Amino acid sequence: MFDFLIHVLIMCCLYSMLALSLNLQVGFGGLMNFGQIALFGCGAYGAALAYKYDLGFASGILIAVGLSAFVSWAFAGIGRNLQSDYWGIATLALAEVVRIIVTNEGWLTGGAQGISGIKPLLPELSGRSQQLGNLAICGAVLLVALLACMRLTRSRYGLGLKLMREEPQLAQSVGYDIMSLKRGCMIFSGFIAAAAGFIFAHYITFVGPDQMFSSETFLIWAMIVIGGLGNHFGAVFGAFLLQFIFAFIPFVKDMLGLPTEFVAAMRLVLIGGGLIGFILWRRTGLFPEKVGGRADG
Amino acid sequence: MIEVQGVRAGYGDGPDILNGINLVADAGKIVTILGPNGCGKSTLLKCIAGFVRPRAGDVRMSGTAVTNLKAHEKVRSHGVGFVPQTDNVFSSMSVTENIMLGARFVARAEREQRFEALLTQYPALAAKRNRKASALSGGERQLLSLARALIAKPRILLLDEPSAGLSPRMMHEVFEAISEIRAREGICILMVEQNAFEALHISDTAYVLSLGDVAMQGRASDLLADPAMRSLYLGGDAPH
Ligand SMILES: Nc1ncnc2c1ncn2[C@@H]1O[C@H](COP(=O)(O)OP(=O)(O)O)[C@@H](O)[C@H]1O
Ligand SMILES: [Mg+2]
Numbered sequence: 001m002f003d004f005l006i007h008v009l010i011m012c013c014l015y016s017m018l019a020l021s022l023n024l025q026v027g028f029g030g031l032m033n034f035g036q037i038a039l040f041g042c043g044a045y046g047a048a049l050a051y052k053y054d055l056g057f058a059s060g061i062l063i064a065v066g067l068s069a070f071v072s073w074a075f076a077g078i079g080r081n082l083q084s085d086y087w088g089i090a091t092l093a094l095a096e097v098v099r100i101i102v103t104n105e106g107w108l109t110g111g112a113q114g115i116s117g118i119k120p121l122l123p124e125l126s127g128r129s130q131q132l133g134n135l136a137i138c139g140a141v142l143l144v145a146l147l148a149c150m151r152l153t154r155s156r157y158g159l160g161l162k163l164m165r166e167e168p169q170l171a172q173s174v175g176y177d178i179m180s181l182k183r184g185c186m187i188f189s190g191f192i193a194a195a196a197g198f199i200f201a202h203y204i205t206f207v208g209p210d211q212m213f214s215s216e217t218f219l220i221w222a223m224i225v226i227g228g229l230g231n232h233f234g235a236v237f238g239a240f241l242l243q244f245i246f247a248f249i250p251f252v253k254d255m256l257g258l259p260t261e262f263v264a265a266m267r268l269v270l271i272g273g274g275l276i277g278f279i280l281w282r283r284t285g286l287f288p289e290k291v292g293g294r295a296d297g
Numbered sequence: 298m299i300e301v302q303g304v305r306a307g308y309g310d311g312p313d314i315l316n317g318i319n320l321v322a323d324a325g326k327i328v329t330i331l332g333p334n335g336c337g338k339s340t341l342l343k344c345i346a347g348f349v350r351p352r353a354g355d356v357r358m359s360g361t362a363v364t365n366l367k368a369h370e371k372v373r374s375h376g377v378g379f380v381p382q383t384d385n386v387f388s389s390m391s392v393t394e395n396i397m398l399g400a401r402f403v404a405r406a407e408r409e410q411r412f413e414a415l416l417t418q419y420p421a422l423a424a425k426r427n428r429k430a431s432a433l434s435g436g437e438r439q440l441l442s443l444a445r446a447l448i449a450k451p452r453i454l455l456l457d458e459p460s461a462g463l464s465p466r467m468m469h470e471v472f473e474a475i476s477e478i479r480a481r482e483g484i485c486i487l488m489v490e491q492n493a494f495e496a497l498h499i500s501d502t503a504y505v506l507s508l509g510d511v512a513m514q515g516r517a518s519d520l521l522a523d524p525a526m527r528s529l530y531l532g533g534d535a536p537h
Contacts, residue, residue: 081309163398166387169348172368173379174398174445 006131008247010203012240013138017145017196019223019235021189026221027230027289028153029185030165032088035075035095036220039190041102041212042067043197048115048207049108057119064198065191071098072190076183095214103209114208121202134203141199142236145192149232152188161185215271222271225278228285237287245270298324298485299345299453304354306344314340316509317354322502324452325483327475329496329517331530332506338489339382341506342457345487346379347371358453373402378451382458382489385442388431392422392441395430399445408448415444419474436467443474447482454478456488460495468492472499493530497521505530 018040025031046064050056055063071094078090102109109115122133152158160181163171168178201207219242227238246267253262278285301320307313314337322328330338343349345356347368356364358375371377378399386395396415400408416423419440425433430441439459446454459475460468476499479486490496497503500517505526513526520526 163387166389167384169368169381170384170387172348173346173372173381174449175369175372175401177367177369 006135010135010138012243013142014196014200015243016142016236016239017192018220019239020145020149021192022220023224023235024189029161032084033091034088035091037212037216038071038095038098039068039193040197042071043194044201044207047198047201051118052115064194068190068194069187072186076186099209099212116206118201118205219271222274226274228287230289231287234285234287300357302355304351306349306351314509322485322487324485326501327479327486329500329503330489331493336506337509339457342455342489346455376452378446379455380442380446386430386438391429392426395441396444396448399448411448436463439471452484454484454486458489460492
């Protein structure tokens with residue numbers, strides 16, 4: 001049970017990073033990204049490719065950073081004149097394109113089988129101490145990501161993001177370059193999502209295209225909508241809440257003697273129901289955005 | 298100050314909304330663009346401001362070609378202030394914050410001074426300086442948007458229907474504010490208006506657009522006296 005709890009906490013930390021990253025785009029910048037999971041994939045495949053071609057840990061980080069910067073830049077650039085809802089659809093399509101490329105370019109990515117046997121983060125440790133070490137790493141990276149996000153959104157740049165979300169045309173009229181705000185926001189948050197993917201790959205020791213289905217993106221969306229768009233703690237809380245609920249669904253199933261399909265079905269019901277419920281009845285999520293910013297920038 | 302030569306423009310893959318517009322607006326003057334709904338007035342203003350890129354033709358400011366500059370670049374390099382037709386304030390921010398956002402490129406010392414001067418000029422805003430912009434009336438929002446543009450010391454002011462949806466009293470106040478700006482700051486003001494009669498009274502010259510072409514142009518006083526203009530756009534016999 002204790003080991004299981006550690007595993008759940010590790011997943012909570014990784015999803016928190018994904019949620020923080022998506023919240024920066026959606027909650028602060030108003031960028032309706034439905035392709036978030038592709039950025040996670042960049043980090044995961046950075047780790048996997050470095051392992052497959054025996055390039056070492058540091059090169060893995062470089063590949064992850066490079067891939068995520070490139071994909072984020074592409075996200076920011078596609079349909080640069082599209083309105084936000086159409087842009088959202090384009091991001092969904094782009095994420096699918098990334099997944100399909102990964103599935104089909106088997107010579108490079110291992111195709112549908114993926115790449116397995118990736119080295120753990122702390123190979124010299126084993127068993128419980130290794131798990132605790134993993135948790136410590138995840139917690140530390142999450143903390144760094146959280147502090148970086150808080151710092152960013154309190155800065156002039158963060159104010160620019162909020163203005164872009166509220167009135168993009170007006171933001172340009174007071175001299176903000178919307179395109180560079182958008183690009184910067186995508187690339188910065190892309191790094192956080194890629195960090196989650198990179199650690200995940202080393203933790204699970206396997207990477208495959210099935211980890212990049214768009215349903216994962218909607219799970220992250222549910223986390224930030226429930227937690228509260230535009231609030232960093234809300235995003236982290238939403239991630240922990242959903243991960244804990246998901247972790248305990250199997251126990252509920254066993255207790256009530258329900259069939260195995262119950263677990264998968266319940267996950268979908270919770271994601272969909274949570275999204276709809278909060279959008280209809282509590283727009284601000286559990287932790288509403290703190291309004292008011294510095295306007296002297 | 299502003300010269301528009303043969304500008305054609307449209308949206309996306311759509312047809313041309315403007316079919317070759319020529320227009321001149323000088324410093325210290327108010328130039329008004331009139332015309333029926335949907336004839337392309339806002340599109341022309343957005344072309345000049347840099348939100349819509351012309352498909353052909355040239356836009357010059359102070360003699361320099363700025364046709365392909367983006368909106369945010371023109372703000373800094375040519376002192377363009379733009380007050381859009383709708384969504385012209387940041388509603389979740391206070392009146393003070395809204396005005397100060399316009400002052401991003403103004404020296405810190407001068408900022409406060411200009412801010413106080415603007416509040417003295419617009420007592421309606423001074424009274425609500427700590428309120429959120431969403432709590433303002435339509436007329437107060439127009440003034441706020443104007444103040445936000447003015448704190449930046451613009452050399453060119455582009456106003457899209459500053460009197461839209463205002464009560465007659467508020468409309469007078471806004472027009473008065475605009476002609477005061479010309480007198481005080483001597484800048485080039487180009488505005489789009491629906492209320493042709495009132496707008497012509499404070500303007501120096503005017504252009505009447507019709508389906509993307511300039512149908513009439515001239516001195517505001519001449520247009521006010523023009524019988525064709527009277528029957529088409531000023532609603533027959535004008536008040537006054
Ligand atoms: N963002 C846009 N995308 C596509 N068409 C537009 C857009 N904005 C305006 N139009 C079209 O351009 C034409 C002129 O619009 P506009 O310049 O706003 O007219 P006006 O300001 O004179 O009322 C209209 O037919 C309108 O439907
Ligand atoms: Mg208009």
